[in-house]
Amino acid sequence: MNKIAxxxxxxxxxxxxxxxxxxxxxxxxxxxxxxxxxVEAAVKKLKFRPNVSAQRLAAKRNxxxxxxxxxxxxIFHSFYALQIxxxxxxxxEKLKLDLLLHITSGDSFLNSSAVEGVIFSDIIxxxxxxxxxxxxxxxxxxxxxxxxDLPVTCVxxxxxxxxxxxxxxxxxxxxxxxxxxxxELKTQAAIDRLNGxxxxxxxxxxxxxxxxxxYGDFGRDSAIKATKxxxxxxxxxxxxxxxxxxxxxxxxxxxxxxxxxxxxxxxxIGFDDNPLxxxxxxxxxxxxxxxxxxxxxxxxxxxxxxxxxxxxGNKKIIxxxxxxxxxxxxxxPTA
Numbered sequence: 001m002n003k004i005a006x007x008x009x010x011x012x013x014x015x016x017x018x019x020x021x022x023x024x025x026x027x028x029x030x031x032x033x034x035x036x037x038x039v040e041a042a043v044k045k046l047k048f049r050p051n052v053s054a055q056r057l058a059a060k061r062n063x064x065x066x067x068x069x070x071x072x073x074x075i076f077h078s079f080y081a082l083q084i085x086x087x088x089x090x091x092x093e094k095l096k097l098d099l100l101l102h103i104t105s106g107d108s109f110l111n112s113s114a115v116e117g118v119i120f121s122d123i124i125x126x127x128x129x130x131x132x133x134x135x136x137x138x139x140x141x142x143x144x145x146x147x148x149d150l151p152v153t154c155v156x157x158x159x160x161x162x163x164x165x166x167x168x169x170x171x172x173x174x175x176x177x178x179x180x181x182x183x184e185l186k187t188q189a190a191i192d193r194l195n196g197x198x199x200x201x202x203x204x205x206x207x208x209x210x211x212x213x214x215y216g217d218f219g220r221d222s223a224i225k226a227t228k229x230x231x232x233x234x235x236x237x238x239x240x241x242x243x244x245x246x247x248x249x250x251x252x253x254x255x256x257x258x259x260x261x262x263x264x265x266x267x268x269i270g271f272d273d274n275p276l277x278x279x280x281x282x283x284x285x286x287x288x289x290x291x292x293x294x295x296x297x298x299x300x301x302x303x304x305x306x307x308x309x310x311x312x313g314n315k316k317i318i319x320x321x322x323x324x325x326x327x328x329x330x331x332x333p334t335a
Contacts, residue, residue: 005046013042064098065303066115070125071105079246079274080292084121084143087296095304104129112136117303119143121296124187139306139313141299145188146316153306155299155317157290159189162321163196163241164203166269166288169323170239171204174332175267179212179237181226181247190218193243193271212237216247220277223250231258238266238332245270245277248285252328256282263330273324284326291319 007025011018016035023031024039031039042048067088069081085101092099102110106125109132110118117139123130124145133140134150141153170178180197183190194213201208211233214226223242227250230236242248248270255262262268262283270277273289298317305311
């Protein structure tokens with residue numbers, strides 16, 4: 001059985017000190033060119049593989065980052081959570097980082113000693129975790145939430161202007177009786193989407209009607225209940241803006257069951273471009289596509305730059321959703 005070469009063997013073969021081998025292996029510049037060449041030749045000859053843990057200790061880095069995700073029901077069936085995990089996973093692989101995933105309802109804290117920085121996929125319910133990380137001086141990036149009160153980098157979606165554009169799109173199609181079904185209003189995203197809806201109506205001088213605003217939670221069941229209420233109105237809407245595709249699918253479902261045609265009788269627009277939801281809709285749904293995967297990649301890269309000293313940790317990065325036109329919206333006939 002062949003002996004596995006260690007750093008002492010390499011030093012002996014190259015005729016240099018162990019410290020010199022360590023500097024070459026860790027890619028430090030303070031090594032003579034001739035010594036570097038001898039060490040590299042010895043490494044190749046002995047098929048030496050550096051100890052990754054030792055390298056990290058030498059560099060005073062553990063090369064790991066943490067991802068904190070708020071715990072909620074069916075999290076691993078969530079389009080949002082899956083996109084975030086895929087995006088962060090893609091970025092850490094590219095950057096050769098390790099990832100520590102911490103899913104919590106706020107009552108358990110990430111082991112901050114095991115990571116060099118932390119990404120929060122949102123801070124709902126995890127505000128104390130953010131404070132804890134900042135108190136310990138760890139680099140921190142927050143996704144899906146913008147704050148000017150904390151010295152952190154934030155990467156978020158422009159939910160306000162995206163929702164405003166969705167409403168203006170419906171108005172351009174001739175709609176004036178436009179209803180909305182909100183997301184969970186404890187989230188910043190849902191609040192911004194509601195305010196964008198209101199702004200879109202006001203910009204075109206269309207009065208907001210309380211009866212046209214229904215409160216949901218991003219889920220299909222809440223949209224089903226809200227749509228039934230909207231259809232019972234004496235003057236029902238001709239268009240519905242749902243704050244998620246999951247809810248938009250629920251809207252289409254109730255309309256079909258009630259004999260209401262989408263889009264002939266009611267136009268429907270969602271938010272997300274969620275293929276997991278849209279494949280269950282009988283009508284291809286127009287939506288605002290939010291770049292969740294891109295947000296996760298950018299957040300991870302931003303954290304890495306802060307950790308390595310290439311950037312400061314107090315930027316606000318806002319990403320723009322894109323209108324995806326399908327067949328759930330229709331131009332109203334002119335009178």
